Amino acid sequence: MSDLSLGSDRGALREKARKLDEADPLSAKRAEFVLDDDTVYLDGNSLGALPAVVPGRMADVVARQWGRLRIRSWTESGWWTAPERVGDRIAPLVGAAPGQVVAGDSTSVNVFKALVGAVRMAGEGRDEIVVDATTFPTDGYIAESAARLTGRRLVAADPAGIVDALGPRTAVALVNHVDYRSGRLHDLPGVTAAAHEAGALVVWDLCHSAGALPVGLDEHGVDLAVGCTYKYLNGGPGSPAFLYVRRDLQSRFDSPLPGWNSHRDPFGMSGRYEPADGAVRGRVGTPDILSMLALEAALEVWDGVPIEAVRDKSLALTDFFLECVAAYVRPGRVESITPARHGERGSQVALRCAGAGAVMETLIARGVVGDFRHPDVLRFGFTPLYVSFADTERAARVLAEVVAAGT
Numbered sequence: 001m002s003d004l005s006l007g008s009d010r011g012a013l014r015e016k017a018r019k020l021d022e023a024d025p026l027s028a029k030r031a032e033f034v035l036d037d038d039t040v041y042l043d044g045n046s047l048g049a050l051p052a053v054v055p056g057r058m059a060d061v062v063a064r065q066w067g068r069l070r071i072r073s074w075t076e077s078g079w080w081t082a083p084e085r086v087g088d089r090i091a092p093l094v095g096a097a098p099g100q101v102v103a104g105d106s107t108s109v110n111v112f113k114a115l116v117g118a119v120r121m122a123g124e125g126r127d128e129i130v131v132d133a134t135t136f137p138t139d140g141y142i143a144e145s146a147a148r149l150t151g152r153r154l155v156a157a158d159p160a161g162i163v164d165a166l167g168p169r170t171a172v173a174l175v176n177h178v179d180y181r182s183g184r185l186h187d188l189p190g191v192t193a194a195a196h197e198a199g200a201l202v203v204w205d206l207c208h209s210a211g212a213l214p215v216g217l218d219e220h221g222v223d224l225a226v227g228c229t230y231k232y233l234n235g236g237p238g239s240p241a242f243l244y245v246r247r248d249l250q251s252r253f254d255s256p257l258p259g260w261n262s263h264r265d266p267f268g269m270s271g272r273y274e275p276a277d278g279a280v281r282g283r284v285g286t287p288d289i290l291s292m293l294a295l296e297a298a299l300e301v302w303d304g305v306p307i308e309a310v311r312d313k314s315l316a317l318t319d320f321f322l323e324c325v326a327a328y329v330r331p332g333r334v335e336s337i338t339p340a341r342h343g344e345r346g347s348q349v350a351l352r353c354a355g356a357g358a359v360m361e362t363l364i365a366r367g368v369v370g371d372f373r374h375p376d377v378l379r380f381g382f383t384p385l386y387v388s389f390a391d392t393e394r395a396a397r398v399l400a401e402v403v404a405a406g407t
């Protein structure tokens with residue numbers, strides 16, 4: 001590739017970015033986030049950017065609700081019911097009708113509740129837990145512990161072969177909707193249907209899909225699901241995760257962490273546990289109110305935003321990034337491990353690259369923030385609410401320069 005042709009590519013791609021931004025129905029959303037003009041933030045798949053509404057809301061939560069109302073806020077400021085309320089705000093984004101999602105605890109804790117709860121609902125003789133072998137580590141660790149606790153055998157299966165691993169012995173399968181490293185989107189409708197055909201339940205980890213693409217939990221008959229809210233839902237560092245239990249399973253959901261917050265009558269202070277009905281049954285102890293209310297404020301950016309529009313822009317952004325990378329980066333320097341097919345792609349692009357750790361450090365120093373995952377993966381997350389096509393072109397251009405300079 002000559003520098004001359006690179007120059008003409010640059011002009012054409014910048015012009016294309018300008019036109020795409022001009023036509024972007026979500027472009028006004030960017031102003032609702034706190035971002036630096038000189039930084040391209042492509043790490044929203046790890047920690048979403050701060051919605052501008054949050055600091056003011058939290059000032060009120062701290063100074064007035066906590067500072068002045070104190071204990072009265074559990075009722076007067078709606079603290080007690082926040083987990084269900086926030087759950088219902090997340091629900092439409094993952095395709096769930098109200099009353100099935102509860103916010104609270106970490107994703108890891110919710111994976112535990114969902115898996116053990118699913119094993120307790122599974123039929124007799126079902127002595128296997130199937131887990132995605134390429135999973136984000138925490139899911140694997142917890143699945144292993146859940147298997148030991150419940151006396152089940154853990155079967156690790158590659159997501160491509162997960163359907164073949166399901167059978168009459170399967171109690172539950174734990175699968176990631178989008179792979180955290182490659183950005184591959186797994187077949188939620190197909191795997192869910194196959195699990196049901198085998199008489200098993202399925203738990204989906206939606207960490208990398210909630211807020212990035214339509215999930216369709218109710219539509220596809222998913223049994224249980226968990227997800228975090230600090231990535232594409234922009235809830236803030238360590239913001240509460242969520243748990244979905246399909247309505248018709250709720251009365252059979254026997255939580256392995258039956259805390260007082262999921263009791264039918266928490267203030268009855270009974271020594272005997274009686275679970276509440278509905279999504280509340282997924283609660284455990286006192287919710288982290290400061291994080292919960294920061295998340296609730298953050299979710300306001302979704303008002304009037306259809307998740308389908310987010311998906312359309314996400315695919316356009318990742319397509320455009322791949323196009324710019326192909327045009328700018330010298331052949332052979334990076335290799336995309338993110339599927340080219342839209343039906344198999346989440347909202348990130350992962351590029352295998354020699355010296356990826358050092359390359360990412362230089363990129364960050366030059367204002368393009370993605371992240372590095374061992375051993376050789378550069379990850380770029382595209383959050384359609386605040387990433388523009390101009391950002392995308394710039395990221396690929398800087399990447400090409402960094403890679404060419406050999407850092």
Ligand SMILES: Cc1ncc(COP(=O)(O)O)c(C=O)c1O
Nearest residue numbers: 106107108136138180205207228
């Ligand atoms: C797929 C997946 N599951 C779980 C987690 C994390 O779980 P937790 O929120 O408990 O840290 C992450 C990322 O941190 C993830 O990518």
Ligand SMILES: Nc1c(O)cccc1C(=O)C[C@H](N)C(=O)O
Nearest residue numbers: 045046047136180181207238373
């Ligand atoms: N949860 C994280 C954290 O507490 C610190 C740093 C990163 C994270 C992440 O979310 C990592 C992320 N799930 C990943 O996909 O790699």
